[in-house]
Amino acid sequence: MSIALKNIVLVVQATWSGESLDAVVETVSIDSRSLQNSSHTLFFALVGPNNDAHTYIKDLVHSGVKNFVVQYIPEGCAGKANFLVVQNTLTALQDFAAYYRSTFHFPVLGITGSNGKTIVKEWLNFLLSPDFNVIRSPKSYNSQVGVPLSVVAINEKHNLGIFEAGISTVQEMAQLQKVIQPTIGVLTNIGTSHDEGFVNLEQKIKQKLLLFEHVSVLIYQKNKVVDQCLDPAIQVFSWSFEDPKASVFIFKKQTDAQGTLIEYRYKQNNAAFKIPFQDNASIENAISCLMVLLHFNYDSTLISSRLALLFPVEMRLKLKDGINNCTLIDDSYSSDFQSLKIALDFLESQKKLENKTVILSDIFQSGLSNEVLYAKVAQLILSNNIHRVIGIGHTISEFKDRFQNCITFADTAAFIDNFETLEFANETILVKGARSFEFEQIVSLLEEKTHETVLEINLNAISHNLNFFKSKLQPKVKIMVMVKAFGYGNGGLEIANLLQHHKVDYLGVAFADEGIALKNGGIELPIMVLNPENSSFSAIIHHQLEPEIYCLKGLHAFLKIAKQKNLQHFPIHIKLDTGMHRLGFEKEAIPELIATLKGNPHVKVQSILSHLATSDDLVHRDFTISQINLFETLSSRIILELENHPIRHILNTSGISNYPDAQYNMVRLGIGLYGVSNDPLEQKYLENVGTLKSVISQIRTIAPGQSVGYGRKFMAQSTTNVATIPIGYADGISRGWGNGVGFVIIKNKKATIIGSICMDMLMVDVTAIDCREGDAVVIFGEKPTVSYLAKKLKTIPYEILTSISQRVKRVFYR
Numbered sequence: 133m134s135i136a137l138k139n140i141v142l143v144v145q146a147t148w149s150g151e152s153l154d155a156v157v158e159t160v161s162i163d164s165r166s167l168q169n170s171s172h173t174l175f176f177a178l179v180g181p182n183n184d185a186h187t188y189i190k191d192l193v194h195s196g197v198k199n200f201v202v203q204y205i206p207e208g209c210a211g212k213a214n215f216l217v218v219q220n221t222l223t224a225l226q227d228f229a230a231y232y233r234s235t236f237h238f239p240v241l242g243i244t245g246s247n248g249k250t251i252v253k254e255w256l257n258f259l260l261s262p263d264f265n266v267i268r269s270p271k272s273y274n275s276q277v278g279v280p281l282s283v284v285a286i287n288e289k290h291n292l293g294i295f296e297a298g299i300s301t302v303q304e305m306a307q308l309q310k311v312i313q314p315t316i317g318v319l320t321n322i323g324t325s326h327d328e329g330f331v332n333l334e335q336k337i338k339q340k341l342l343l344f345e346h347v348s349v350l351i352y353q354k355n356k357v358v359d360q361c362l363d364p365a366i367q368v369f370s371w372s373f374e375d376p377k378a379s380v381f382i383f384k385k386q387t388d389a390q391g392t393l394i395e396y397r398y399k400q401n402n403a404a405f406k407i408p409f410q411d412n413a414s415i416e417n418a419i420s421c422l423m424v425l426l427h428f429n430y431d432s433t434l435i436s437s438r439l440a441l442l443f444p445v446e447m448r449l450k451l452k453d454g455i456n457n458c459t460l461i462d463d464s465y466s467s468d469f470q471s472l473k474i475a476l477d478f479l480e481s482q483k484k485l486e487n488k489t490v491i492l493s494d495i496f497q498s499g500l501s502n503e504v505l506y507a508k509v510a511q512l513i514l515s516n517n518i519h520r521v522i523g524i525g526h527t528i529s530e531f532k533d534r535f536q537n538c539i540t541f542a543d544t545a546a547f548i549d550n551f552e553t554l555e556f557a558n559e560t561i562l563v564k565g566a567r568s569f570e571f572e573q574i575v576s577l578l579e580e581k582t583h584e585t586v587l588e589i590n591l592n593a594i595s596h597n598l599n600f601f602k603s604k605l606q607p608k609v610k611i612m613v614m615v616k617a618f619g620y621g622n623g624g625l626e627i628a629n630l631l632q633h634h635k636v637d638y639l640g641v642a643f644a645d646e647g648i649a650l651k652n653g654g655i656e657l658p659i660m661v662l663n664p665e666n667s668s669f670s671a672i673i674h675h676q677l678e679p680e681i682y683c684l685k686g687l688h689a690f691l692k693i694a695k696q697k698n699l700q701h702f703p704i705h706i707k708l709d710t711g712m713h714r715l716g717f718e719k720e721a722i723p724e725l726i727a728t729l730k731g732n733p734h735v736k737v738q739s740i741l742s743h744l745a746t747s748d749d750l751v752h753r754d755f756t757i758s759q760i761n762l763f764e765t766l767s768s769r770i771i772l773e774l775e776n777h778p779i780r781h782i783l784n785t786s787g788i789s790n791y792p793d794a795q796y797n798m799v800r801l802g803i804g805l806y807g808v809s810n811d812p813l814e815q816k817y818l819e820n821v822g823t824l825k826s827v828i829s830q831i832r833t834i835a836p837g838q839s840v841g842y843g844r845k846f847m848a849q850s851t852t853n854v855a856t857i858p859i860g861y862a863d864g865i866s867r868g869w870g871n872g873v874g875f876v877i878i879k880n881k882k883a884t885i886i887g888s889i890c891m892d893m894l895m896v897d898v899t900a901i902d903c904r905e906g907d908a909v910v911i912f913g914e915k916p917t918v919s920y921l922a923k924k925l926k927t928i929p930y931e932i933l934t935s936i937s938q939r940v941k942r943v944f945y946r
């Protein structure tokens with residue numbers, strides 16, 4: 133983004149006062165704590181019910197922010213920055229976002245409906261991101277503030293937008309339409325949730341349809357009420373389970389233990405796909421996705437291969453293993469009537485256990501009187517054959533006698549006090565409540581505690597990080613992802629599979645064995661081997677791996693085998709040493725390299741590469757530039773003489789960030805994929821990938837003067853509660869992290885590691901933490917980060933990640 137302040141004054145209709153209208157805005161912020169606030173930030177001072185951002189302006193001016201959109205200039209600030217004074221800062225933010233949106237011309241999907249918006253958005257992002265650079269609203273940013281903030285994140289690299297819009301009263305949608313300006317509309321399930329702000333269903337539908345006023349096509353499930361409200365001028369692309377006249381007719385859905393097979397007719401052809409879900413909501417959401425793919429002319433084979441990979445979207449209806457052989461459905465997130473229906477439907481699809489229990493809080497946002505509402509809820513629960521109902525909250529307690537086999541508690545704390553008496557065992561339990569009831573406490577009690585140390589890998593975060601770096605690449609620049617050392621400790625094959633789905637161009641491994649394991653696991657992407665030993669050349673050829681050749685000796689050895697096997701144009705990669713002084717041809721060897729390769733029919737130079745020694749440290753910028761220049765000279769000479777067009781590549785992760793002009797035809801992404809950057813600003817845009825977790829095995833209390841662990845390195849000064857965690861230096865936790873230096877996180881609090889770290893265990897001080905045996909322990913992840921550990925241990929994140937031993941189980945999730 134780069135917009136002159138004088139244009140913004142016009143767009144938001146402001147009165148200006150301040151330093152200079154020539155200032156240029158590069159980012160937008162509404163959060164006074166954001167590290168992004170700088171001289172090129174435009175800060176919108178929003179006024180909320182509990183918070184007026186105008187009160188932070190003085191500090192922001194002090195820290196260097198120069199441009200503000202305000203409703204008034206705070207005392208003492210006049211003349212110290214540019215102030216654009218407007219009637220309403222929220223409207224100004226929306227107008228600004230609408231203007232910014234109008235400067236882009238790629239397709240934008242606008243999604244609304246009562247249910248399924250976030251899931252459809254997340255799924256479409258997953259389904260389309262192999263082919264598009266997608267910008268989408270994060271999480272469920274679908275509000276009056278969230279939508280403009282999502283939209284201002286668009287940049288020149290994006291070529292498809294997916295934004296969701298949610299409204300709770302009339303008037304809001306017209307505003308969101310202006311901001312999103314969707315070109316393709318998707319209407320998901322229209323239910324009865326959030327009805328309070330509307331007179332009736334028809335009004336609600338009409339309001340939602342305002343989003344689609346200017347779309348070129350609207351995708352929706354054929355429905356009488358919607359059809360009555362639709363502007364006949366809008367081009368529609370409809371689907372239906374009942375009406376064969378819909379553009380796509382779903383004539384069969386068949387559910388089995390693995391999922392649901394859906395058969396459809398489109399343009400006189402029948403086709404089918406399978407999804408790993410059984411519930412109706414997922415089926416409808418998957419069909420919405422199908423429609424978008426059909427609209428984009430995907431063929432039915434590709435569609436079915438992608439839809440087969442759909443996954444449950446986080447934060448909703450999580451399925452978990454519970455205590456005493458129970459299964460949990462965790463929906464401790466919302467409690468409207470419509471989503472209760474969806475959750476019960478999902479519960480029904482989990483047929484593993486016969487007994488079903490629902491733990492339900494008071495229900496909000498129904499638009500009905502309590503009498504009517506709870507009669508409907510009771511009816512719904514009855515028709516779903518629920519064995520017992522546990523109601524939590526004052527209102528649901530009042531209506532207890534409407535339910536069969538029902539017990540109620542005034543609040544969550546009362547439930548927890550009586551937890552033992554409820555005897556949960558061998559049943560499926562739906563935990564469903566409004567956020568304010570904090571049912572996550574109940575989930576945590578019911579959840580089975582794991583007894584092991586695991587490294588949890590968030591695959592969504594990997595996709596996010598990949599897309600982040602992809603968005604920095606110029607068009608046509610290819611991407612090789614380094615998955616050496618077991619994907620930097622995160623898991624080789626699983627990550628390679630994901631990367632294959634995202635259609636990266638190349639994978640890079642250190643040794644032939646790593647590449648062979650990937651090929652044997654079904655990876656079809658081309659794989660470059662960085663350090664092939666001469667003894668592995670045969671295996672490399674046999675498995676269609678591509679060796680990096682870095683010296684004349686290696687070249688001659690490879691050519692000899694290539695000739696024996698009579699290979700034709702076998703791809704090899706030529707590594708040049710431009711200053712790293714590790715592997716590679718030096719300048720002096722280039723003439724002989726060229727002479728040897730010239731006219732040789734057995735191999736083909738697929739790429740020429742070099743590696744930067746200090747791309748992360750801008751102090752050595754001149755050195756890096758000299759490396760890049762030498763690479764340019766040497767590689768050009770080879771290309772000229774050999775008369776072919778190999779791929780050239782030199783940038784690793786921090787090279788991508790710091791030397792955007794040296795992308796050549798490909799970059800090699802490593803640590804960044806795994807969520808680590810050494811630039812604090814960039815770090816903010818990356819998502820954490822790995823979380824190393826364990827559990828408390830035992831807790832004891834020791835008296836003053838008693839010691840902990842080998843060598844009695846910790847002496848208690850006062851009565852101390854000590855927790856033992858089953859992870860030690862053999863798992864990859866450095867001994868330097870013990871003896872009061874490091875800590876783990878238990879119940880969101882720091883627990884200092886006391887005494888020396890043992891081979892398989894370590895001990896922490898939990899005196900100040902209310903915890904129990906079996907509670908979860910985080911060693912690193914979101915907090916503390918791998919980078920933090922690395923800094924304190926005077927090493928680099930690479931070493932921490934790759935040190936986690938193979939005996940620690942990797943668990944992948946989305």
Ligand SMILES: *Cc1c(COP(=O)(O)O)cnc(C)c1O
Pocket residue numbers: 614662743783784785786800801802803804
């Ligand atoms: C490991 C490696 C990379 C990736 O480096 P990061 O700093 O992790 O991005 C790139 N190129 C080569 C040759 C490597 O060995």
